[in-house]
Amino acid sequence: MKMLLLPYVILQVFHAVQGYPNGAPTGACEDMLPRHVGVLPQPSPAPYSLLTNSRTFEAGKPITVTIKGPDYRGVLLEARTDGSTNGLGSWSxxxxxxxxxxxxxxxxxAVTHANTNVKGNSTVYNWVPPSITSPVYFVxxxxxxxxxxxxxxxxxxxxxGTYRTTQSVCKEGLKKKTFSVCSLLDRNNSWPWSGYGCRCHNG
Structure with a gap:
């Protein structure tokens, strides 16, 4: 029995030493920490940035995400809202x-690496938003x-993205003088407009 267990033990030790060359484990979904035994994250600012093709989103309309910076080999990428560690939406x-x-x-x-081949600025990830109203970020x-x-x-x-649509409606109403007062508001109902919404009325 001990002889049968030996290859299994050796395999587990090998993975602990080598990390996860074929992708992050599901256990990393919340804290997003690689299970690289004895290795800590870099304390310096990351030489990477996550760029998107839009600053707004609409349910079902894909958003592209690109990791800009030096070539990399491993990745774990999720969409989230503040205060939650759940991965939002779905990647395609x-x-x-x-x-x-x-x-x-x-x-x-989430999306993770399938191997340790080099990935770079030309690697583009596609995320499909769910039907939510909360702001979203990628991590x-x-x-x-x-x-x-x-x-x-x-x-x-x-x-x-519906907020930008509302902004356009308000501006159009002001242009055509449909409304005597057209106020562009942010989340705190204050001026100037910061991308959250607006209110048009007849004075």
């Missing part, structure tokens, strides 16, 4: 050398190699 068409990772019961709740753990990685690399916050 994982780019070459990456794959889906099931998080919070969602089979496409990633990015590894140049097993012993060099950064956590909590965040994008700018995206707001729900």
């Amino acid at each position: 068409l994982p780019p070459p050398d990456t794959k889906f990772l099931q998080c919070t019961g969602n089979p496409q709740g 990633a753990t990015i590894a140049q190699q097993r012993t060099v990685y950064w956590i909590n690399v965040r994008s700018a916050t995206l707001t729900r």
